[in-house]
Amino acid sequence: MNTEVPSAALADMPVTERFEVEAMVHVNDIFRAALRILQDRGRAEDVSQEVFLQAWKSFDKFEAGTNCKAWLFKILFHCVNHNRRKWFRFPLLKDTEEFLESNLTFTPSVPEHITDEEILSALDKIPADYRSVVLLVDVEEFAYKEAADILTVPIGTVMSRLSRGRKLLREQLADVARSYGIGRVAQEGRV
Amino acid sequence: MNNEQDLEQENAALRAQLQRAMKGVDAPPYLAARIRANIAQPQRSYGWLPKLSAVAAMLMACVGLGVAYHLGHLRFSAASQNEYIASVSNSIPTLMRIGLGDHLHCSYFRKFRTEVPAVEELAKEMGPSHEELVRIVRKHIPAEFNLMLAHECRFHGRRFIHLSLKNDSQLMSLVIAAKKDGESFDTEGLMPELAHSGIPIYRTGVQRFEMASFESRDHLVYFISDFSKEQNLSLMAAMSSEVKSFLNAKTL
Numbered sequence: 292m293n294t295e296v297p298s299a300a301l302a303d304m305p306v307t308e309r310f311e312v313e314a315m316v317h318v319n320d321i322f323r324a325a326l327r328i329l330q331d332r333g334r335a336e337d338v339s340q341e342v343f344l345q346a347w348k349s350f351d352k353f354e355a356g357t358n359c360k361a362w363l364f365k366i367l368f369h370c371v372n373h374n375r376r377k378w379f380r381f382p383l384l385k386d387t388e389e390f391l392e393s394n395l396t397f398t399p400s401v402p403e404h405i406t407d408e409e410i411l412s413a414l415d416k417i418p419a420d421y422r423s424v425v426l427l428v429d430v431e432e433f434a435y436k437e438a439a440d441i442l443t444v445p446i447g448t449v450m451s452r453l454s455r456g457r458k459l460l461r462e463q464l465a466d467v468a469r470s471y472g473i474g475r476v477a478q479e480g481r482v
Numbered sequence: 483m484n485n486e487q488d489l490e491q492e493n494a495a496l497r498a499q500l501q502r503a504m505k506g507v508d509a510p511p512y513l514a515a516r517i518r519a520n521i522a523q524p525q526r527s528y529g530w531l532p533k534l535s536a537v538a539a540m541l542m543a544c545v546g547l548g549v550a551y552h553l554g555h556l557r558f559s560a561a562s563q564n565e566y567i568a569s570v571s572n573s574i575p576t577l578m579r580i581g582l583g584d585h586l587h588c589s590y591f592r593k594f595r596t597e598v599p600a601v602e603e604l605a606k607e608m609g610p611s612h613e614e615l616v617r618i619v620r621k622h623i624p625a626e627f628n629l630m631l632a633h634e635c636r637f638h639g640r641r642f643i644h645l646s647l648k649n650d651s652q653l654m655s656l657v658i659a660a661k662k663d664g665e666s667f668d669t670e671g672l673m674p675e676l677a678h679s680g681i682p683i684y685r686t687g688v689q690r691f692e693m694a695s696f697e698s699r700d701h702l703v704y705f706i707s708d709f710s711k712e713q714n715l716s717l718m719a720a721m722s723s724e725v726k727s728f729l730n731a732k733t734l
Binding site for chain 2 (some may be wrong): 310336339340410411430459
């Protein structure tokens with residue numbers, strides 16, 4: 292929800308102005324999420340543009356003052372899913388489940404000194420379904436219910452994917468730490 | 483990490499670092515400008531498409547109805563039926579119009595009853611003097627065609643003997659008119675299409691109606707159907723000598 296402009300004032304604005312105030316302020320958020328999901332700048336730009344065009348076309352259906360960012364993210368995931376077959380195949384969750392069963396037996400600690408590039412690189416390496424939930428809940432701070440609505444999955448799925456996504460992220464970061472030769476002893480003891 | 487609190491703290495730190503790292507990536511400056519430029523353009527709207535489809539469907543329906551009307555369908559009033567008879571008759575020779583007019587008036591625009599009348603019943607209705615004609619027609623026309631009508635009638639002041647047969651989709655009539663004032667296909671200047679047993683048979687056609695005709699001493703005989711030219715001529719040829727003999731032995 293836009294917190295700076297009251298709902299009543301938004302409702303009185305011309306539609307272009309309201310779109311600017313409510314939607315266009317999220318261009319960066321949408322682009323960042325698209326980039327992390329798609330891992331390709333060109334596609335991320337195209338999808339972001341598509342998201343805002345679709346939002347503009349159906350902006351009359353959007354209720355002024357409600358959560359525009361969540362609405363845009365819902366459109367984003369719709370666009371991504373729509374284009375997914377055209378571009379590439381996300382790893383299937385079934386495969387990921389098997390991967391998790393065999394790999395997530397402990398929660399590795401997060402290395403203390405890690406760069407932004409390394410954390411983003413680690414995020415990029417976790418399967419798309421988990422990455423999406425981590426992005427929505429941990430980065431964009433959507434509530435579980437909102438994330439479930441955006442992804443059109445049950446809230447329980449969001450919770451389990453978040454838990455597993457975080458563990459996978461830690462695992463990736465632990466790999467980074469191991470590549471620096473740190474953290475071996477600590478990890479060996481944790482179950 | 484051995485307890486939940488530590489794990490939660492570490493998660494919070496990880497979240498914060500993740501958010502910081504994400505915020506470090508900005509959309510290219512031209513992206514917002516490109517989006518604004520795109521949404522400022524009038525979007526191609528397809529809202530007119532259903533309306534256009536409806537108009538197209540309506541036009542097609544009108545054209546269809548127009549064609550159907552032109553072909554003689556949907557003529558419910560006597561005036562419109564007469565108008566149709568006059569319009570199709572214009573394109574055929576004058577003597578041929580006599581038979582076509584009666585066929586259209588008595589058969590084409592008639593609502594036949596659904597049950598097929600018994601041949602004997604129709605023969606009886608025509609009277610004993612014409613029972614033989616029913617027998618001749620029944621003998622030559624394929625059995626799938628039911629004799630629906632056999633009567634004497636008047637159209638445009640002229641007397642006719644009219645037998646009409648139909649199946650599910652095709653209609654045919656044998657129409658016999660009494661000659662007036664020396665009417666003859668020969669004097670009309672028509673060329674016979676064929677001669678069968680020495681009887682010249684003339685033909686013409688308009689729209690779906692195929693006509694074959696010959697004359698007896700006192701009568702003009704027409705066979706009108708939805709068949710092909712060849713089928714229509716051959717059926718007329720097959721009946722012609724028997725019908726002619728019958729008519730030459732009778733007076734209308």
